Amino acid sequence: MRILLIEDDKKTSEYVANGFAEAGHVCDTIDDGRDGLFQLTRETYDVAIVDRMLPGLDGLSLVKAIRAAQVRIPVLFLTSIGGVDDRVDGLEAGGDDYLVKPFAFSELVARVNALARRPPFSEHKTVLKVADLELDLVRRQATRAGQTIELQPREFTLLEVLMRGDGRVLTRTMLLERVWDFHFDPKTSVVETHISRLRAKIDKPFETPLLHTIRNTGYSLHASR
Template sequence: MKILVVEDDQKTAEYIARGLNEAGHICDVMKDGTDALFQVTREQYDVLVVDRMIPGLDGLSLIKAARAAKIKTPAMFLTSVSGVDDRVEGLEAGGDDYLTKPFAFSELLARLNALARRPPSLDQKTVLKVADLELDLVKRQVSRQGIAIELQPREFTLLEVLMRGEGRVLTRTMLLERVWDFHFDPKTSVVETHVSRLRAKIDKPFEVPLLHTVRNTGYCIHAPR
């Protein structure tokens, strides 16, 4: 899944992001509601995790504005505001779930998985396709020409990032940030190693390659031209 966490407490945000990344998900973190609203209008997410008390637009206003803009991404409020009226207010604002702090990460993850399994609206994709390659975000399955392909969690996330950016070149730095949550260069060949493993599984057994190396720039996945 690709998840946006809107949380202004740095420790909480880092804790959530680390756990989601370790579970094999892509996680973006923002601390300002106004910036987050702009982000969800230009980037597609599978689930939103939103604190109610954030700078800029507060969490309620953020979700109300997103729903007014026809953004139907499932949203969970994660907040210390825990009264019954507060929970009702959050759900009526367009939230799909409400979890109060302090929380167990295992419960957070289970609830996010449950939200992602809900039947999608017509404009939400749960299956990514590039030519004859398919990635099912809900079932976490990959296949090409109908043949199942077994991927490790990090390989699955790497493929998801590449397929979401179909036709666009993603640099090594971009992949380090989106797949491994590295905001620095670890000076290792982790990207190259995983790309090589992924290519061996999704390309080499088949006639037409989809995953391409753009010399001195990065990697790109696209259908045959």
């Protein structure tokens, strides 16, 4: 699952992001409302977690803006503003759920999973497909030709990022940022090693390869053209 957390409290942001990362999800973080609005209108996420009190643009205005822009991503407000009227305001602004701080991380995960299980809008997918390869983002299950493929958490995230690429070439740098959250080159073969492991699981047992190496450029996941 790919999650966007818009939260300006650094400790809360790190706590939530680390928790989702340990569970094998991608959790991008932004600490400014205007930046969050820009990100939600140009990138695809499964769920957004939004604080009410944000610099740049407050959470209510942010959610109203994305709804006006026809962005239908499920939104959970995570905030210390917990009065009944405040919750009503959040839901009427376009939020789908509301959780008050302090909170239990287990409850946050349960609520996010519940939002992700809702019937998707046309632009919001919980099952990714490329040819006969399927990735269920909620059940965290990969299958090809009906056969279950066992993936480690990082392999699952890597496959998710590749499948979301819609056949586009993703460079090594892009994969380091989106899968490992590295904004620098660690000078290791971590990408190549995981690509090799992933290819052994999703391609080698099957007749048609889907994971392609584009020499001196990167990697692409698509059916043969």
